[in-house]
Amino acid sequence: MAPGVVGNDVVDLGDPANAGAHRRARLVARVCGGPEREAIARSCDPTALFWSFFAAKEAAFKLASKLGARPVFAHRRFEVDASLSSVSHDGRAFRLAVDRDSDRLHVVAWVGGERPLAVVAEVDPTGDAGLAVRRLVVTTLARRLGCSPSTLAIVRDPEPAAWDDLGPPRLLRGGLPMVGDLSLSHDGRFVAFAASLSRRPATSPGAGAGAGR
Amino acid sequence: MEQQQVFDKVVSILRPFVKAPEALATVNMGSSIVKDLKVNSARLVDVVLEIEDMFDIAVGDADADRVKTVGDAVNLIVSKKN
Numbered sequence: 001m002a003p004g005v006v007g008n009d010v011v012d013l014g015d016p017a018n019a020g021a022h023r024r025a026r027l028v029a030r031v032c033g034g035p036e037r038e039a040i041a042r043s044c045d046p047t048a049l050f051w052s053f054f055a056a057k058e059a060a061f062k063l064a065s066k067l068g069a070r071p072v073f074a075h076r077r078f079e080v081d082a083s084l085s086s087v088s089h090d091g092r093a094f095r096l097a098v099d100r101d102s103d104r105l106h107v108v109a110w111v112g113g114e115r116p117l118a119v120v121a122e123v124d125p126t127g128d129a130g131l132a133v134r135r136l137v138v139t140t141l142a143r144r145l146g147c148s149p150s151t152l153a154i155v156r157d158p159e160p161a162a163w164d165d166l167g168p169p170r171l172l173r174g175g176l177p178m179v180g181d182l183s184l185s186h187d188g189r190f191v192a193f194a195a196s197l198s199r200r201p202a203t204s205p206g207a208g209a210g211a212g213r
Numbered sequence: 214m215e216q217q218q219v220f221d222k223v224v225s226i227l228r229p230f231v232k233a234p235e236a237l238a239t240v241n242m243g244s245s246i247v248k249d250l251k252v253n254s255a256r257l258v259d260v261v262l263e264i265e266d267m268f269d270i271a272v273g274d275a276d277a278d279r280v281k282t283v284g285d286a287v288n289l290i291v292s293k294k295n
Contacts, residue, residue, distance in 0.1 A: 077274070
């Protein structure tokens with residue numbers, strides 16, 4: 001089975017800025033549609049459910065952006081089912097996996113292929129989170145692939161439409177694109193990634209998932 | 214409303230959400246809210262809501278999605294107020 005396309009998002013539930021989000025009616029209304037708001041109102045852990053919906057939408061946006069033209073990112077346009085098993089956007093449905101404990105939650109969205117590898121780690125929140133998540137990816141995947149971390153590299157290509165002017169991350173092994181897909185995330189004390197990768201490198205540059213996105 | 218006034222107010226809205234406080238010393242119209250000021254995605258929604266409150270305007274999804282820089286936010290607000 002060919003590797004799928006992935007998106008992921010991690011939320012630090014201990015960040016004071018994230019506390020009690022479900023009580024902020026305008027925030028909830030901006031992010032969630034009617035069925036999601038009703039589910040939050042019924043939930044015994046409404047803050048965590050709000051952030052689960054939020055992270056699912058962020059993960060799905062990252063995924064959807066790799067499948068074609070970058071969509072307008074309006075959280076409400078990504079509809080998450082109450083069981084947190086799928087998210088739909090513009091007529092397409094993506095599968096979801098949620099990993100949650102009392103400190104953080106990590107949501108992975110994917111389409112095609114098997115359930116992606118998903119990894120979360122706690123890091124020094126005052127450090128460079130971008131560097132920390134890349135280090136996590138390289139050390140984890142090098143161990144799984146049985147290769148030296150020095151053979152792996154993460155690159156992002158310029159993409160003017162993106163918020164940070166860069167496209168999705170891609171993993172190179174020995175300088176060649178890996179077949180599959182990678183998504184990075186960080187928030188507060190946590191960094192995370194999701195990966196759906198073949199064990200072999202691409203046979204030619206540009207052969208990664210989603211036309212190199 | 215003068216552009217400089219709007220700029221100052223936008224920076225005051227962004228200030229509590231900025232993860233790279235050193236970048237505030239050189240913040241300008243071209244500063245990227247995500248890349249330079251390192252405001253994270255969850256806080257971007259808060260920024261939009263605070264802009265709506267402070268300037269008494271409605272910011273639609275498509276407008277919000279186009280705001281990448283401080284200048285984008287300032288120009289959006291000025292266009293809606295004038």
